[in-house]
Amino acid sequence: MLILTTVDEINRFISSCRNLSKTIGFVPTMGALHQGHLELVKKSIKENNITVCSVFVNPTQFNDKSDLEKYPRTLDKDCTLLRTIKTDVVFAPTVAEIYPSNIEVVVPELGGLDLVMEGEFRPGHFEGMAQVVKRLLDIVKPDRLYMGQKDFQQFTIVQYMLKKLQSEVKLVILKTIRENNGLAMSSRNQRLSEEMKNKAGLIYRTLTTVKKQTGKKTPEMIAEYAKKRLSKAGFEVEYFAIVDGNSLKIVHDFNKHSYVVACVALWAEGVRLIDNMILKNVKKFD
Ligand code: AMP
Secondary structure: OOOOOHHHHHHHHHHHHHHHOOHHHEEEEOOOOOOHHHHHHHEEEEEEEEEEOOOOOHHHOOOHHHHHHHHHOOOHHHHHHHHHOOOOOEOOOOOEEEEEEEEOOOOOOOOOOOOOOOHHHHHHHHHHHHHHHHHHHHHHHOEEEEEEOOOOOHHHHHHHHHHHOOOOEEEEEEOEEEEEOEEEOOHHHOOHHHHHHOOOOOHHHHHHHHHHHEOOHHHHHHHHHHHHHHOOOEEEEEEEEEHHHHOOOOOHHHHHHOOEEEEEEEEEEEEEEEEEEEEEOOOOOO
16 A cells, blocks of 8 residues: 655656556545545445545634644554555645645635535535545546545535536445444544443434434424434534435425435534435435
């Protein structure tokens, strides 16, 4: 497994792959890897000749400085995990490599998808996320890009951006990997106590109940029920939104939409957790 840290190094590597007509799969991450990340990498290894996994904590997508400081950084452990599953390349650049003063990364307008839910509570987050994804795609030039359903709004925005840029990169989405109690795996879970990790299984159970109620009650009633259930258990709920999976606009009538998703963000022990569940689906993820 190669561990590359500079843009020059990865440029040279990618050119050599292209000269040999090798396909490239790319998995961007912020490190502190868990099974959710590894499933993305494994899928890429299956579908491409070469898999590049980036580990880069992108400062431009953090609106909260202390969140950026507290974000776990475990590169050595990450490399050990990636080596075990036979990843070809880890790209672990510095901030200066990704954002040199002579390059301005311009992202297209994101159609308002960046302003709701996460965008409302984390202003500027998606602009920063789109910026780093665009820059990394320009560097790695993959055939396929692998992302998790866990970050529903994120991949919806990336899909929108790829279309706007007329990019030929194929976005592959994989389902959310969960702990035994249903808690979505997240690098941030490391900061939760064992007790809270157990308790946070309620997020998944609530989403599951919401799915069962879909079509039987109005979206407003269901969202209200979910908010109350989670708040009552002591979570500080930022939003529980039932949205159209394409426009991310709030759904008022299930019958008028074919792709509906419930998205939630809440705080537990000072850690911000997000999760989602597809309630009504025309799209399926692997
Ligand atoms: P992150 O390191 O949090 O930026 O995540 C990197 C990629 O891994 C993103 O595409 C995430 O959606 C994906 N990911 C994170 N957690 C999970 C999970 N529990 N299941 C599946 N994919 C995930």
